[in-house]
Every structure is written in structure tokens, then in C-alpha cells.
Amino acid sequence: LAALAGAVLLAMTPAAARDAGDPYLRPAKAPEPAHNRSTPERVVLGKALFFDPRLSGSDWISCASCHNPALGWSDGLPTGIGDGMKRLKRHTPTIVNIGFATPLMWDGRAPNLEEQALGPIAAGEEMNQDIPGLIKKLSRLEGYVSMFEKAYPGEGITEKSIGKALAAYQRTVLSTESPFDRWRKGDARAVSDSAKRGFDLFTGKANCVKCHEGFNFSDNGFHNIGLKPTGPEPDMGRFGQRKVAIMRGAFKTPTLRDIALTAPYMHNGMYATLEEVVEHYDRGGDVQDNLSPEMKPLDLTAQEKADLVAFMKSLTGRPMQVVVPQLPN
Amino acid sequence: MRRTVILTMLSISVTAAVAAASEHVVGQKNKAFTAKSLRVKVGDTVSFRNDDPFFHNIFSLSEVKSFDLGSFPQGQSRSATFDKPGVIEVECAIHPEMKMTIRVEK
Numbered sequence: 001l002a003a004l005a006g007a008v009l010l011a012m013t014p015a016a017a018r019d020a021g022d023p024y025l026r027p028a029k030a031p032e033p034a035h036n037r038s039t040p041e042r043v044v045l046g047k048a049l050f051f052d053p054r055l056s057g058s059d060w061i062s063c064a065s066c067h068n069p070a071l072g073w074s075d076g077l078p079t080g081i082g083d084g085m086k087r088l089k090r091h092t093p094t095i096v097n098i099g100f101a102t103p104l105m106w107d108g109r110a111p112n113l114e115e116q117a118l119g120p121i122a123a124g125e126e127m128n129q130d131i132p133g134l135i136k137k138l139s140r141l142e143g144y145v146s147m148f149e150k151a152y153p154g155e156g157i158t159e160k161s162i163g164k165a166l167a168a169y170q171r172t173v174l175s176t177e178s179p180f181d182r183w184r185k186g187d188a189r190a191v192s193d194s195a196k197r198g199f200d201l202f203t204g205k206a207n208c209v210k211c212h213e214g215f216n217f218s219d220n221g222f223h224n225i226g227l228k229p230t231g232p233e234p235d236m237g238r239f240g241q242r243k244v245a246i247m248r249g250a251f252k253t254p255t256l257r258d259i260a261l262t263a264p265y266m267h268n269g270m271y272a273t274l275e276e277v278v279e280h281y282d283r284g285g286d287v288q289d290n291l292s293p294e295m296k297p298l299d300l301t302a303q304e305k306a307d308l309v310a311f312m313k314s315l316t317g318r319p320m321q322v323v324v325p326q327l328p329n
Numbered sequence: 330m331r332r333t334v335i336l337t338m339l340s341i342s343v344t345a346a347v348a349a350a351s352e353h354v355v356g357q358k359n360k361a362f363t364a365k366s367l368r369v370k371v372g373d374t375v376s377f378r379n380d381d382p383f384f385h386n387i388f389s390l391s392e393v394k395s396f397d398l399g400s401f402p403q404g405q406s407r408s409a410t411f412d413k414p415g416v417i418e419v420e421c422a423i424h425p426e427m428k429m430t431i432r433v434e435k
Contacts, residue, residue: 245397246386
């Protein structure tokens with residue numbers, strides 16, 4: 001009987017042998033702070049704000065200009081483009097599953113989504129819109145006055161209510177069921193044998209899981225992975241926020257969900273393909289100065305590299321469909 | 330003779346001070362400290378032990394006690410001795426959600 005039970009467990013694949021507590025499956029919704037519980041009105045308002053170019057000083061750049069749902073909620077560029085078409089120094093991160101990621105930004109300078117949402121609006125090199133000016137702008141639009149009152153009764157249009165509405169919407173931007181998820185739930189044919197081997201490598205020999213862990217494939221931590229600099233000045237990353245030696249050149253671990261949709265990769269967008277990313281890790285990084293102690297040469301075979309890429313691609317689902325909102329007047 | 334007495338007294342005093350100091354152990358498990366807060370006495374040492382299968386880097390930038398224990402792997406420990414009273418925020422640089430407070434009392 002024990003042998004039969006064992007055989008049944010094996011036949012069920014790694015997935016079905018687990019229960020609903022599988023750490024690799026996404027929770028149904030992102031956690032919300034007590035002061036900003038989600039309501040339909042808050043999400044509708046946040047969505048309008050997210051797609052509204054009037055949130056920028058030029059009235060031309062919206063949050064969605066860089067976090068474009070048609071491009072994996074990023075922009076397809078090595079590094080973003082901001083006010084006055086100026087090139088920014090870091091890659092635009094996807095906002096898929098951003099409600100699970102704290103702290104936020106490549107250097108972790110925003111402690112939560114409510115505060116993060118206001119940062120790029122006010123940043124001179126990004127949307128270049130001062131917040132008092134934005135409040136005046138939105139307050140002149142009757143549609144927004146009404147929407148804010150429905151979403152946050154009595155609070156008015158303020159810095160806080162703008163941040164809360166944007167956060168409420170962004171918490172709804174979630175990864176969908178990927179082939180990997182279907183495999184975890186028991187469909188043995190949902191992913192290729194190569195992807196299955198890739199998962200074993202990811203959690204074993206290749207050591208990826210040390211940082212890319214859990215259902216979102218991120219430890220919400222900071223690591224210097226030895227990327228070559230792409231600009232004249234070294235980017236100190238997290239060290240700008242925490243003056244601790246290991247944080248020099250360290251950046252936030254990004255999610256790998258929907259990874260096939262969010263090229264190019266890394267905080268400076270220097271790699272166009274996942275194959276290049278795997279080669280970087282196989283070398284154990286390039287710049288050894290202050291390298292994370294988790295980084296080591298991996299000595300992967302060509303097949304193993306292909307398996308890792310196949311696994312990562314299996315983390316991409318059919319993207320969440322978005323209807324662009326009619327903006328209030 | 331007088332010199333010998335003074336040295337002996339000094340030795341006793343140092344021995345008493347050393348005997349009074351305690352060592353506390355705080356683990357790091359599942360990206361969390363095993364204690365959210367800890368009360369220690371001035372002179373006590375806290376040993377931070379990594380029980381996770383990845384590196385941690387324990388530090389504090391508190392005014393009362395600033396330290397950086399560097400990165401260390403599973404099974405290893407690093408220690409800090411607290412020589413002034415006050416409240417110290419301790420964090421992991423790599424995993425910023427790891428936070429704890431040490432209250433150092435006279």
C-alpha cells in the first residue's frame with residue numbers, strides 16, 4: 001500500500017503532491033494597507049490617473065507611457081525616457097505583481113506603493129510635475145472631483161489621495177496563470193521537459209533561487225551581481241539609501257513573472273535576451289568589486305543554459321487584458 | 330605590597346565586569362530575526378547566527394551603536410557588543426524587511 005501511495009505521488013508530478021499552500025503559486029490578491037483597502041471606485045480612479053498624461057508637467061507623459069501594458073508594463077527600452085525626451089539611467093521595471101514587492105524602486109527608496117506612486121510624478125527628470133500644481137490641475141476637472149469624492153469621501157484631492165488611488169490600481173496588475181503554474185497544479189504536460197530540467201537547475205546547481213524565490217521569484221532584496229557599467233559614472237544603487245558596504249552597486253531583485261514580455265533585462269537594461277542573462281550568471285558576473293557572495297561561476301552546459309531559459313519563459317502567462325479608460329474632463 | 334593590592338583589586342573588578350556581561354543569541358531564519366526585540370545590559374554581546382541557506386548582512390546605522398557585521402553564510406555567526414545605553418535598530422542590508430530592536434539598559 002505504501003509503495004502504491006508512493007507511486008501515486010510520483011505520478012502526480014511535483015505539483016499535485018502539494019496542497020494549496022504551494023509557495024510557487026501566487027496568492028489571489030496583493031496585500032493592502034488598512035488605510036487603503038481596495039474598492040471598485042478607488043481602482044477606477046487609480047486607473048484613470050495611471051493612464052492620464054496630465055499627471056506630468058508636459059501633459060504628455062503618463063505612468064503608462066513607461067509602464068505600458070502592451071510591453072509587459074515596461075517600455076521595451078534599455079533605460080526609460082523622461083521629461084524632455086531625456087534618457088534615464090535605469091531600466092523601467094515592470095509593475096506586474098508590484099503589490100507584493102516592498103520596498104520599491106531599483107534602490108528601494110520607496111517604502112510602499114502609496115509613496116512610490118508620487119515619486120516619478122514629482123521627479124524633474126521623469127514626469128516633472130510638482131504635486132501642488134497637479135492638485136490644482138485635477139481640481140479643475142469636475143470628473144476627477146467627483147471620482148475622488150466617491151473613492152475617498154471627504155478626503156478631497158490631495159497628495160495622499162492621489163498616491164492611494166494609484167496604489168489601489170497598481171495592486172490589481174497581476175500575473176496570470178502561466179504554463180509553470182499549470183504544471184505546479186498538476187498538469188504534467190503544461191511545460192516542456194527542458195523547462196522542468198530548468199526548474200531543477202534554477203533551484204539547484206544554478207543557485208538562482210537564492211535571490212529569485214517564491215511565487216514572485218524575488219526575495220525583495222538587494223544584490224550586486226557584477227554588471228559592467230553602462231554610463232560614465234558608476235551607479236551605486238542601494239548604497240544611496242543604506243550606507244552599508246555590501247550595498248555598493250546592489251539593486252533590487254526583480255520579479256521573473258512574465259519575464260518573456262519585459263526585455264531588455266537588468267537594472268541598466270544591458271541584456272536584450274534571457275540567453276545573455278544566463279551567460280552573465282554562468283560567468284559569475286563580470287565586475288568582481290563588491291560582488292555578492294552568492295555569485296559564483298556556474299559551469300553550465302549549453303543544454304543546461306537552454307533549460308534555464310525554457311524554464312524562465314514558462315513563467316509568462318497570457319497578459320492581463322486592459323481596456324484603456326476614457327479620461328475625466 | 331600596596332601595588333600588588335591595587336592590581337588584585339583591579340583584576341577582581343575586571344573579572345566581575347566580565348562575569349556580569351552576557352551573550353545573547355539572535356538567529357536569522359526564513360528572512361526574519363528570531364526576536365523582534367531584545368533587552369540587554371550595557372556591556373552585553375549579541376551574537377547573530379545565520380540559519381538561512383543564503384547570506385545575511387546584519388548592520389545598524391543607529392546613533393547609539395553603528396556597526397556592519399559584513400555578509401556571512403548559513404551556520405556562521407557575527408557578534409556586536411553594546412557599550413552605551415539606548416535603542417538600536419538592527420537590519421539586514423540584503424533583506425530590508427528584516428528588522429529588530431535592541432534596547433540597551435544600564
